[in-house]
Amino acid sequence: MSATEASAxxxxxxxxxxxxNLPNQLHKIVTKKGTNFxxxxxxxxxxxxxxxxxxxxxxxxxxxxxxxxxxxxQLDKTVDINIHKAELEEKMFSxxxxxxxxxxxxxxxxxxxxxxxxxxxxxxxxxxxxRQEQQPVRKGIVDMRVHACLYxxxxxxxxxxxxxVRAMKAIGARVNLIPVIAKAxxxxxxxxRQFKKRVMDVIDAQSIRIYQPPVESDDGNSEERNREIIxxxxxxxxxSTLEVKTEDGRRVKGRQYPWGVAxxxxxQHCDFRKxxxxxxxxxxxxxxxxxxxxxxxxxxxxxMKTRKFGEPKPKKSENKKFREEEEALRKRFTEKVKLExxxxxxxxxKLIAERDRLNKDLEQEHNLVKQLESEIxxxxxxxxxxxxFFRK
Amino acid sequence: xxxxxxxxxxxxxSVYSHVSRPGSHRYKSAKKGLPFNVxxxxxxxxxxxTFLNTLCERxxxxxxxxxxxxxxxxxxxxxxxxxxxxxxxxxxxxxxxxxxxxxxxxxxxxxxCFTRIQEYxxxxxxxxxxxxxxxxxxxxxxxxxxxxxxxxxxxxxxxxREIDVExxxxxxxxxxIIPVIGRSDSLTPRELVLFKQRVMNDISANxxxxxxxxxxxxxxxxxxxxxxAELRAMLPFAVVGCEEVINEEGRxxxxxxxxxxxxxxxxxxxxxFDRLRYVLLNSHIADLRDRTQNGLYELYRTEKxxxxxxxxGTAAATNPAAVAPTAAATGSPxxxxxxxxxxxxxxx
Numbered sequence: 167m168s169a170t171e172a173s174a175x176x177x178x179x180x181x182x183x184x185x186x187n188l189p190n191q192l193h194k195i196v197t198k199k200g201t202n203f204x205x206x207x208x209x210x211x212x213x214x215x216x217x218x219x220x221x222x223x224x225x226x227x228x229x230x231x232x233x234x235x236x237x238x239x240q241l242d243k244t245v246d247i248n249i250h251k252a253e254l255e256e257k258m259f260s261x262x263x264x265x266x267x268x269x270x271x272x273x274x275x276x277x278x279x280x281x282x283x284x285x286x287x288x289x290x291x292x293x294x295x296x297r298q299e300q301q302p303v304r305k306g307i308v309d310m311r312v313h314a315c316l317y318x319x320x321x322x323x324x325x326x327x328x329x330x331v332r333a334m335k336a337i338g339a340r341v342n343l344i345p346v347i348a349k350a351x352x353x354x355x356x357x358x359r360q361f362k363k364r365v366m367d368v369i370d371a372q373s374i375r376i377y378q379p380p381v382e383s384d385d386g387n388s389e390e391r392n393r394e395i396i397x398x399x400x401x402x403x404x405x406s407t408l409e410v411k412t413e414d415g416r417r418v419k420g421r422q423y424p425w426g427v428a429x430x431x432x433x434q435h436c437d438f439r440k441x442x443x444x445x446x447x448x449x450x451x452x453x454x455x456x457x458x459x460x461x462x463x464x465x466x467x468x469x470m471k472t473r474k475f476g477e478p479k480p481k482k483s484e485n486k487k488f489r490e491e492e493e494a495l496r497k498r499f500t501e502k503v504k505l506e507x508x509x510x511x512x513x514x515x516k517l518i519a520e521r522d523r524l525n526k527d528l529e530q531e532h533n534l535v536k537q538l539e540s541e542i543x544x545x546x547x548x549x550x551x552x553x554x555f556f557r558k
Numbered sequence: 559x560x561x562x563x564x565x566x567x568x569x570x571x572s573v574y575s576h577v578s579r580p581g582s583h584r585y586k587s588a589k590k591g592l593p594f595n596v597x598x599x600x601x602x603x604x605x606x607x608t609f610l611n612t613l614c615e616r617x618x619x620x621x622x623x624x625x626x627x628x629x630x631x632x633x634x635x636x637x638x639x640x641x642x643x644x645x646x647x648x649x650x651x652x653x654x655x656x657x658x659x660x661x662x663x664x665x666x667x668x669x670x671c672f673t674r675i676q677e678y679x680x681x682x683x684x685x686x687x688x689x690x691x692x693x694x695x696x697x698x699x700x701x702x703x704x705x706x707x708x709x710x711x712x713x714x715x716x717x718x719r720e721i722d723v724e725x726x727x728x729x730x731x732x733x734x735i736i737p738v739i740g741r742s743d744s745l746t747p748r749e750l751v752l753f754k755q756r757v758m759n760d761i762s763a764n765x766x767x768x769x770x771x772x773x774x775x776x777x778x779x780x781x782x783x784x785x786x787a788e789l790r791a792m793l794p795f796a797v798v799g800c801e802e803v804i805n806e807e808g809r810x811x812x813x814x815x816x817x818x819x820x821x822x823x824x825x826x827x828x829x830x831f832d833r834l835r836y837v838l839l840n841s842h843i844a845d846l847r848d849r850t851q852n853g854l855y856e857l858y859r860t861e862k863x864x865x866x867x868x869x870x871g872t873a874a875a876t877n878p879a880a881v882a883p884t885a886a887a888t889g890s891p892x893x894x895x896x897x898x899x900x901x902x903x904x905x906x
Contacts, residue, residue, distance in 0.1 A: 212714020233717060233756060237763075240720055274720045276667040320712075321744075322603020324622060329666050331631040352713075352744035354815055364624060371627030421746055424827055426819020434817050 200260040202309055203450060204291075207265065208284055208337065209318025210272040211236075213348035217405035218316075219250075219265055221419065221430060222442055226407065227252050227265060245270040245283045249310075264310060272329055281333035288312050288340050292465040311462060313453045314377065314445060315341045318348040319365065319400060323357050326368045334374045341461055342377040342453050344444070345369070350402030350436050351421060351428040358402055365400050377456070379449050388448065395444055401437040406430050591644060591651035593701060594843055597733070598656060599675065599725065600710025601663035604740030608799025609708075610656055612812065612823060613835055614643045619658060633665030638678060647839040654839075657704065663721050672728050679704055679732050683858045703855060705846045706769070706838065707733045710740035711794060715749050717756040723764055730767035732854060734846050736837075737761070737768060742796030742829055743814065743821050750796055757794055768793075774845065789837060798829040 207215040216228045227250050231239070239246075248267040253260060266287070271280050291311045298307045317334055319326065326334075337343050345365065347353075353361060369376060376399070381392045410422040412429070420429040429435050445453070598606045607619045618641050625634070641656045657678075662671050682702045689699050707729065711722055726735050737757065739745075745753060761768060770793065771786040800812035800823040812823040824832045838846075 210714075211719075212712065212716050231716075233759075236716055237760075240723075243720075275669055275724055278667050320603065322601070324603055325624060326630055327664055328631050328633040332666065335631075349744050351816070351818075352741050355817060368627045368630045372631060423743070423746055423819060423821075425821050426816065428816070428818045432817075 197259055200262065201451075201454070202262045202264075203454065204264040204266065204310055204312045204314075205445070206268070206284070206288075206312045206315040206341070207318065208268050208271055208281075208315060208333070209346075209348060210320060211269060213318040213320060214403070214405045215267065215316075215318055215348075217407065218318075218346075218348075218403060219267075220407050221405040221438070222445070223252065223254065223263070224407075225252070228267060231269075239269060240273070243270075243274050243276075245280050247283060247287050266312065272333075277329055280329075281336050284315075284333070285336050285340060288315075288337070289465065292462050293469075295462065296466055296469060311457055312341050313450075313457045315343050317343060317345050319345055321347050321349055321353050321358075321361065321402075323353055323361055325364050331368065331372050331374070334369070334376075335372060338375040340465070342456060343375065344377050344441075345400035346441065347400050347402040349404070351404045353402070362400060362402070377453070379444060380452060391443070391448070395440045395448075398437045398440050401441040401444075403438050403441060404428050404430050404436040405438075591653040592843070592847075593653045593655060594839075594847065595655040595657070595702060595704045595706075596838070597659065597675075597679075597704050597707045598710070599659050599662055599707060600738075600740055601712060601721075602660065604710040604712060605797065605799045606658060606708075606710055606740070609710075609738075609740070609797055609831075610641070610658070612800045612831065613838075614645065614654070618643055618656070622660075634661050635665075636661035636671050636674060645839065650840075652839060652843070655702070668721060672725055675725075676729055676732065679729065680858065683732075683855055684862075686855065687859055687862065701851075703850055704733055705843075705850045707735045709735055709737050710797075711737055711757065713739050713741055713744050713753065715745060715753050717753075718760040723760065723766065726761070726766045726768060727764060732858065734769035734849055734854070735767075736834075737794035738834065739794050739796045741798070743798045745796070754792075754794060754796070769846070769849070771842070771845075772849075774848075785841070789833070789842075792830055792833065795830040795834040797831050797834060798823050799831075 205219075207219060209215055216230050219228050220226050246269050248269060250265045250267065252263045252265070254263055255261075268284055271277075271284065274280070295307065295309055295311055298304065315337055317330070317337065319330055334343060334345065347358070347361065347365070350358060368374075379392060379396060381389060381396065383389050383392060404421060406419050406421050408419070408421075409417055410420050410427055411417055412420070412427045418427065418429045419431060420427045420435075430438050433439060443449075598610065600606050607622070610619055611617050619639075637660055639658045639660060641658065643654045643656070645652045645654050659675065662668070662675075665671075682704060686701060686703060689695060709722070709726060712719065726737065729735060739750075739753070739757075742750060760766075771789045773783050773786055798814060798821055800814065802815070803810050803812050804820075805811070814821040814823065822828050826832060
């Protein structure tokens with residue numbers, strides 16, 4: 167039982183009316199209800215998002231794409247939103263987990279606005295929840311609001327790319343953003359330290375809002391641990407679902423190189439355990455509550471200020487790319503129509519010319535026939551007057 | 559520096575010579591140094607700078623200064639930076655000219671990077687073309703044609719990204735492209751093998767022309783044919799850059815230190831760096847120069863002077879001042895009047 171505040175009346179602690187038992191009741195309720203947690207992963211392909219999720223959940227929730235699918239994805243140049251659902255259970259406590267993946271983000275030559283589908287998805291979940299809340303019957307609300315978004319930064323060792331800055335700014339304003347350094351086993355410890363510092367400097371200078379876990383806690387150990395976790399941001403992670411043997415014979419989850427084994431659960435090698443702790447063990451409920459109380463509330467307030475009750479959300483202007491494509495298609499269409507019209511006009515003229523020519527021919531023939539007829543008549547008139555067949 | 563290659567093949571002496579001399583695959587410009595121009599292209603953070611410093615065994619490109627944090631949301635445009643290093647390899651003097659391209663692929667929209675590089679490459683060809691056509695030529699003319707382009711691929715572990723395919727596709731017919739995997743120490747040996755396979759599949763599936771160690775026509779030497787096949791199988795080269803030199807058993811070793819182990823840069827089991835170095839500065843330097851000067855340049859020259867685009871798919875800018883008038887290269891649709899049907903109903 168967590169330490170409750172000492173009541174003003176020292177006598178109350180002795181017997182008490184039982185308020186101190188509330189946390190236990192809450193515990194029972196929460197245990198029975200379970201909870202719902204949505205996690206989003208954003209980053210260029212090849213940064214280890216799928217592997218990380220599968221490592222975190224110790225199960226292959228997301229299947230890695232095969233080559234053919236990947237090549238096809240390269241061609242369609244869009245950012246998709248894929249949702250993977252799982253139900254985890256540990257010691258009688260169940261969590262309905264939703265993992266939202268964003269393949270295609272940052273993968274193309276032109277990545278303008280590639281964060282828009284991500285931002286739209288986040289806001290749409292708020293919108294859905296808002297709408298459901300406003301219904302007369304509120305039972306069975308489906309809550310897909312994103313509680314945490316992991317942004318995978320490529321370990322280039324220098325600085326954040328402009329794409330990262332723009333995307334993180336847009337995302338961090340709407341959801342709990344946790345920056346993560348992907349594939350950290352390619353940076354030496356010194357380089358990693360410098361890179362982390364540089365990333366945090368840019369985040370501060372650009373006013374990018376990231377998730378700040380609370381430090382204070384009821385017991386001193388947690389505080390120490392919390393401080394450690396906070397100081398490790400952005401988290402350098404290595405992901406692996408394979409078990410390998412280290413030089414000293416231990417079997418660990420890690421990546422085996424000719425020069426050694428990079429271990430996933432070793433704090434000297436990467437920050438995986440700290441991140442897992444943040445996401446699940448220590449701060450999951452905080453992530454959920456900050457989403458509901460802070461981010462969702464902000465959205466709700468702005469929407470309610472500008473919209474009347476029950477009115478649908480105004481649709482944002484369409485994606486620029488779609489507009490461009492639409493324009494191009496329209497132009498092609500009108501050009502094609504013009505071409506066909508031209509073709510038909512020419513054909514028509516040709517037909518008319520042909521008809522005139524034939525008419526002329528016909529007239530000529532007609533004239534010829536007339537001429538011959540008149541000749542015949544002339545001959546017949548000039549011919550024998552005794553001919554019974556011809557009249558005068 | 560690699561120890562003596564020990565592959566000096568002595569040429570069969572002519573009937574009159576008394577002594578057999580080493581094969582002359584080396585150029586004779588021992589005094590001046592053979593000019594070798596290489597361009598490095600790749601997104602930032604893939605180890606271009608480190609690679610060059612490791613190749614030249616000294617700091618040629620100083621570590622990049624961290625830019626202003628407040629400007630981090632603005633992409634810096636791609637630049638062309640030149641460095642010249644005098645090298646000596648196996649007794650042969652080389653003047654290594656490097657053109658680095660910091661800023662490639664770092665923006666949000668990188669469409670114009672390709673055109674700019676292509677223009678740069680073609681400008682060097684144009685310079686030579688102009689020089690050839692001079693009445694009085696400059697004997698001290700420096701040939702700036704680029705002999706090789708090292709393209710650094712991100713080690714995603716999956717396959718080529720759009721920007722990789724686009725760059726190699728557009729430039730492969732103008733310059734010798736050697737694909738290289740940067741930061742290859744982020745892939746385990748198995749992942750590396752699979753990645754290399756996938757990359758080469760992508761390259762052949764897209765019909766991308768790269769320098770794949772072709773056997774020259776007059777090259778019947780079995781050893782070279784074998785060597786080329788071996789190198790072809792190693793493509794793309796997995797490269798790791800050196801951070802420091804440590805002393806191991808009295809020998810200096812270039813390494814990258816991690817908490818879980820130490821990568822040896824020159825160890826063939828850890829990276830293909832040493833092999834690539836040998837290819838660039840020794841075994842294939844002549845091939846690369848030759849193919850540039852006698853193959854790619856000639857192709858460009860023919861195209862430019864005849865004003866036609868021989869290679870489908872490249873956006874070669876035809877010079878408006880070209881001699882021959884261009885046939886309508888753009889496919890403007892010509893309207894074909896339809897065939898008038900034979901049996902015509904005549905309208906009376």
